[in-house]
Amino acid sequence: MKDGFRQSMAWLHTWSGLLLGWLLFAVFLTGTIAYFRQEVTVWMQPELHGSVPDAGTAERAVERMGQLAPDAAQWTITLPGERTPAVSVSWRPADAKPNDRAALKRATLDAGTGALLEPRETAGGNFLYRFHFELYGMPRETARWIVGIATMAMLVAIVSGIITHRRIFKDIFTFRPEKSALRSWMDGHVAAAVLALPFHLMITYSGLLLFMTMLMPWAVDLAYDGNRQAYFAESGFRRAPPTPRPAPQAAPLTPVAPLLAGADRRWADRGGVGSLTVTNPGRANATIELRPAESDSIGRGAATERLMFDGVTGRALEVPPADPQPAAMATGNYLMGLHLARFAGPGMRWLFFVSGVAGTVMVGSGLILWVVKRRSQRGRADTRADARADTWADGPEPFGHRLADRLNIGVVAGLPLAVAAYFWANRLLPTGLGERAGWEIGVFFLAWAAALLHAPLRPSRRGWAEQLWAGAALFALLPVLNLATAAGHLGNSLPAGNWLLAGFDLTALAVGLLLGFAARKVGRNAVARKAAPASALPAGAVVEELT
Amino acid sequence: MILSSLCVAYAGLLALALAMDRHHEQVFARRPSARTSRLLGWAGWLALALSLPPAVMAWGWAIGIPAWLGLLTVAAAALVLLFPHAPRIALRLGPAALLCAPFPALLG
Numbered sequence: 001m002k003d004g005f006r007q008s009m010a011w012l013h014t015w016s017g018l019l020l021g022w023l024l025f026a027v028f029l030t031g032t033i034a035y036f037r038q039e040v041t042v043w044m045q046p047e048l049h050g051s052v053p054d055a056g057t058a059e060r061a062v063e064r065m066g067q068l069a070p071d072a073a074q075w076t077i078t079l080p081g082e083r084t085p086a087v088s089v090s091w092r093p094a095d096a097k098p099n100d101r102a103a104l105k106r107a108t109l110d111a112g113t114g115a116l117l118e119p120r121e122t123a124g125g126n127f128l129y130r131f132h133f134e135l136y137g138m139p140r141e142t143a144r145w146i147v148g149i150a151t152m153a154m155l156v157a158i159v160s161g162i163i164t165h166r167r168i169f170k171d172i173f174t175f176r177p178e179k180s181a182l183r184s185w186m187d188g189h190v191a192a193a194v195l196a197l198p199f200h201l202m203i204t205y206s207g208l209l210l211f212m213t214m215l216m217p218w219a220v221d222l223a224y225d226g227n228r229q230a231y232f233a234e235s236g237f238r239r240a241p242p243t244p245r246p247a248p249q250a251a252p253l254t255p256v257a258p259l260l261a262g263a264d265r266r267w268a269d270r271g272g273v274g275s276l277t278v279t280n281p282g283r284a285n286a287t288i289e290l291r292p293a294e295s296d297s298i299g300r301g302a303a304t305e306r307l308m309f310d311g312v313t314g315r316a317l318e319v320p321p322a323d324p325q326p327a328a329m330a331t332g333n334y335l336m337g338l339h340l341a342r343f344a345g346p347g348m349r350w351l352f353f354v355s356g357v358a359g360t361v362m363v364g365s366g367l368i369l370w371v372v373k374r375r376s377q378r379g380r381a382d383t384r385a386d387a388r389a390d391t392w393a394d395g396p397e398p399f400g401h402r403l404a405d406r407l408n409i410g411v412v413a414g415l416p417l418a419v420a421a422y423f424w425a426n427r428l429l430p431t432g433l434g435e436r437a438g439w440e441i442g443v444f445f446l447a448w449a450a451a452l453l454h455a456p457l458r459p460s461r462r463g464w465a466e467q468l469w470a471g472a473a474l475f476a477l478l479p480v481l482n483l484a485t486a487a488g489h490l491g492n493s494l495p496a497g498n499w500l501l502a503g504f505d506l507t508a509l510a511v512g513l514l515l516g517f518a519a520r521k522v523g524r525n526a527v528a529r530k531a532a533p534a535s536a537l538p539a540g541a542v543v544e545e546l547t
Numbered sequence: 548m549i550l551s552s553l554c555v556a557y558a559g560l561l562a563l564a565l566a567m568d569r570h571h572e573q574v575f576a577r578r579p580s581a582r583t584s585r586l587l588g589w590a591g592w593l594a595l596a597l598s599l600p601p602a603v604m605a606w607g608w609a610i611g612i613p614a615w616l617g618l619l620t621v622a623a624a625a626l627v628l629l630f631p632h633a634p635r636i637a638l639r640l641g642p643a644a645l646l647c648a649p650f651p652a653l654l655g
Contacts, residue, residue, distance in 0.1 A: 170567070172623065173560075173564045173567070173570055173623065173626050173627050173630060174569065174627075175627045175628070175630065175631055176631060177631055177632075178631065191624075191627050195620050195623045195624055195627065196620045198613075198616040198620075199616065199617065199620065202613070334609065338613055343610060344610075347549050347614075348606070348610065348614055348617070351614060351617030351618065351620070351621065352617065354617070354620065354621055354624070355617055355620055358620065358624070
């Protein structure tokens with residue numbers, strides 16, 4: 001019975017993992033990059049690279065807003081921080097409706113001079129972030145359902161994987177790359193899964209939580225009679241600044257420097273002031289609201305501490321303290337906060353990134369394992385030349401195996417290639433191009449489609465090697481592309497200690513080297529196979545253990 | 548603080564790995580005695596427990612625990628990659644990590 005149970009769990013693990021595996025791979029890969037989405041966006045807007053913040057940045061920005069939008073009902077100024085060098089501002093025109101987000105106007109200011117910057121049109125890291133939970137080019141709700149179902153399959157695969165793999169702690173450090181392909185892929189898959197297991201469970205479960213009101217709306221609909229906005233408002237997850245109601249009398253705005261100095265001291269361990277919202281600027285009832293750069297605790301979302309001042313006298317105003325959250329809400333917000341990593345400083349962000357890479361490797365190796373395992377079960381004829389690699393000892397490779405293998409190539413090797421192509425498009429497409437952000441995304445999908453089409457046209461190993469080499473070259477040469485097209489290249493960013501920009505280039509280089517390493521390994525194995533035809537796979541024992 | 552936690556976690560995981568026959572053999576080319584194995588196991592768990600406080604001190608409980616788990620992942624990944632290719636280096640990094648561990652804590 002016990003074996004029967006584990007067998008059925010193994011079956012469940014295999015099929016829940018495989019059927020949505022390609023989608024999950026894309027979700028994991030783009031989601032991992034999304035931990036650095038702001039950094040990616042900054043890299044993709046070289047026009048911002050020259051912006052250097054100083055002590056007068058906030059004051060300068062407020063002054064500039066007075067010229068840019070003197071009659072606006074509300075200004076929001078987001079100050080530069082560790083993750084972005086420029087000031088982003090938005091304002092609500094006097095005639096806009098209070099809840100109309102589309103009416104907001106936005107601009108970017110140089111932190112050092114206050115000059116209006118015109119960064120190139122790009123979706124930046126946001127595209128990869130959005131793609132990881134709502135795909136692209138289909139109705140948002142449909143896409144979220146698809147990703148939600150895949151996430152559920154992921155959770156099933158993780159839990160059934162834990163049950164299947166009974167020797168988790170005994171095998172925790174085991175990796176035998178020198179053994180058979182099946183053995184080393186199995187080790188790699190298990191290592192990636194087990195080492196970051198807490199992360200995998202957290203990220204998958206919290207991913208489902210983020211879709212909670214969409215996947216399971218009934219409780220909210222019942223309690224709030226279908227009015228979900230009322231639920232969000234009451235849950236305190238979103239807290240809006242005061243609604244502008246401009247007074248008729250004009251009055252000059254108080255100098256912001258003293259307010260900021262006090263707030264910066266108060267929030268010294270939270271990155272100082274992160275943003276300021278000025279409501280009714282230039283009017284007698286103006287208010288200034290300050291928020292810290294980092295939330296004080298994970299999961300509070302927008303309901304974090306803030307400071308309010310009278311915008312004319314500079315007097316501090318009473319702010320109602322953030323409401324204590326009910327335990328269930330706090331728990332949910334905590335898990336969702338972990339998923340989004342909004343609270344995370346650079347160190348923590350890297351830890352999440354590494355765990356995300358482990359997750360991507362776990363899904364990718366699982367997909368490859370499916371093919372490798374079936375191949376070794378069939379007893380592959382290793383003596384044949386690569387060009388005829390699709391011929392098997394006992395007949396041609398079954399269509400299903402070939403399909404899975406080629407999909408693996410086009411997704412596991414092809415998607416990194418497409419991401420690299422997206423970055424290349426960012427620099428090579430002319431800046432004045434209409435719908436430019438759409439073109440960049442178009443290049444991403446064209447590159448990916450090319451990889452998916454290329455895979456079935458080539459023998460398996462060559463397909464792998466070619467796409468991995470292409471991805472390696474595209475990534476490794478990104479720093480060179482940056483050197484040729486922007487001022488924020490390594491020659492400048494490293495001496496200036498600008499890790500925001502240097503981090504991207506160095507990571508791209510590292511990814512390029514890793515892909516190159518993988519490509520070389522695939523190529524070498526092909527040669528080794530031809531040289532040593534007798535290296536039969538020890539199929540029997542291992543396979544038995546795996547099924 | 549973060550580096551302290553990582554160093555101690557690495558040393559702890561190394562001890563736990565060396566308590567296992569397979570990895571002990573990879574490094575020392577022989578199996579550990581039952582006594583050695585038990586001692587290494589206890590030392591490993593102790594070090595793992597000691598690697599948690601620096602993370603909690605740096606980040607607080609809410610973020611410290613996920614951060615600590617992330618550090619364990621990084622340390623274990625280093626071991627997994629080092630064992631098959633450079634077992635001696637994996638071994639020597641253990642004492643080195645323990646020696647380095649107090650310094651980040653002293654510095655900040």
